[in-house]
Amino acid sequence: MFAYILRRILLMIPTLFGIMVLNFVVIQFAPGGPIEQIIAEIQGTAVGATARIGGSGTGDTGGGGSASAGLGSESSYRGAQGLDPEFIKELEVQFGFDKPAYERFFLMMKNYLMFDFGTSYFRDETVVNLVIEKLPVSISIGLWTTLLVYLISIPLGIAKAVRDGTKFDIWTSSLVIVGNAIPSFLFAVALIVLFAGGSYFNWFPLRGLTSDNWEQLSTFGKITDYLWHIALPVTALVIGGFAALTQLTKNSFLDQIGQQYVLTARAKGLSERRVLYGHVFRNAMLIVIAGFPSAFIGILFTGSLLIEVIFSLDGLGLLGFEAAINRDYPVIFATVYVFALLGLIMNLVGDLTYTLVDPRIDFEAREA
Numbered sequence: 001m002f003a004y005i006l007r008r009i010l011l012m013i014p015t016l017f018g019i020m021v022l023n024f025v026v027i028q029f030a031p032g033g034p035i036e037q038i039i040a041e042i043q044g045t046a047v048g049a050t051a052r053i054g055g056s057g058t059g060d061t062g063g064g065g066s067a068s069a070g071l072g073s074e075s076s077y078r079g080a081q082g083l084d085p086e087f088i089k090e091l092e093v094q095f096g097f098d099k100p101a102y103e104r105f106f107l108m109m110k111n112y113l114m115f116d117f118g119t120s121y122f123r124d125e126t127v128v129n130l131v132i133e134k135l136p137v138s139i140s141i142g143l144w145t146t147l148l149v150y151l152i153s154i155p156l157g158i159a160k161a162v163r164d165g166t167k168f169d170i171w172t173s174s175l176v177i178v179g180n181a182i183p184s185f186l187f188a189v190a191l192i193v194l195f196a197g198g199s200y201f202n203w204f205p206l207r208g209l210t211s212d213n214w215e216q217l218s219t220f221g222k223i224t225d226y227l228w229h230i231a232l233p234v235t236a237l238v239i240g241g242f243a244a245l246t247q248l249t250k251n252s253f254l255d256q257i258g259q260q261y262v263l264t265a266r267a268k269g270l271s272e273r274r275v276l277y278g279h280v281f282r283n284a285m286l287i288v289i290a291g292f293p294s295a296f297i298g299i300l301f302t303g304s305l306l307i308e309v310i311f312s313l314d315g316l317g318l319l320g321f322e323a324a325i326n327r328d329y330p331v332i333f334a335t336v337y338v339f340a341l342l343g344l345i346m347n348l349v350g351d352l353t354y355t356l357v358d359p360r361i362d363f364e365a366r367e368a
Helices: 002-028 034-043 085-095 101-112 127-162 167-181 184-195 219-257 260-267 272-284 286-290 292-310 316-326 329-357 363-367
Strands: none
Touching: 002 101, 002 329, 101 329, 127 167, 127 219, 127 272, 127 286, 127 292, 127 316, 127 329, 167 219, 184 219, 184 292, 219 272, 219 286, 219 292, 260 272, 272 286, 286 329, 292 316, 292 329, 316 329
8 A cells, every 4th residue: 555655646746747837838828917917007007806915026936927928028018118128127037037938937846846935926925824824714614515515415315315216305306406506606695695684684794704803702702703604605615515425325325225235135134224324334435435535625626716705715715816816926826736736635535545444445456
């Protein structure tokens, strides 16, 4: 198993490198880089996700640039007509765009190996501090959502398998279809309209993960306040995410119920409950339980961005969204790097979970 883990870790290196190459290349052709953002601010035409904070950092580890970055002429940047070319060159040096694209990329990757993500262009703070500050919010939402999705989907999927074809199965299938068809962010908007002061009730807060007076609350008050704030975003993610896992659980149980060992167990006179939970459960739950790490990272990837934006949760998804709007390339590449690294690690954890749930699985033997 150690050899398999080592091989998987080594494979993460070229995979992560390839992901960063693709994102870097895409960014090179994206219009409206940070220099254009500065020019737009000077001319009063800037439109950003958030207000600029402080000065801009150096671009030595930023890595990005616009399609015209580094060309050094006044006409290379949109809206630069009439500005001093020397001023444009100073901006290029400040953001690191005076270097060729390949040099910026390899310098960025060299620093990323040491988790040095540079400094935000438009915030007076290092990117690593921003990531450390925002990541716990995204992980918190992702963990709660994944836990609740499993607590709902597994019992519901088992009940649907046992009652396959009954009215209960038909009616719950309608809920599953609705949950699968409507994305989480639409549920989030509906919850805001209904329960966060939109048009009906004002029971839940609309912004943030905690109240302003959170530090002054008691321990019980802090827990209650935290749960109060995450109720709507987690509910929106759970409603939008339980459908697929419910169907997977049902299909896994239906597949196992028809196996020969189940017929044998019933022929021996075992109760239906003993057959279901003593024999079928472990085999049917293999793929479901072992998929927990992948489910978590999937919810973190697909749900965090829009949900954090809608509910103004100060997490990594919202940070990445603001960075993309403001062309804050060090923050963009750092969030991509962290998400990709987390995804690769969680995939490895998922494989190891398979061996814990069913020791008969041997990945090393399969590769040999």
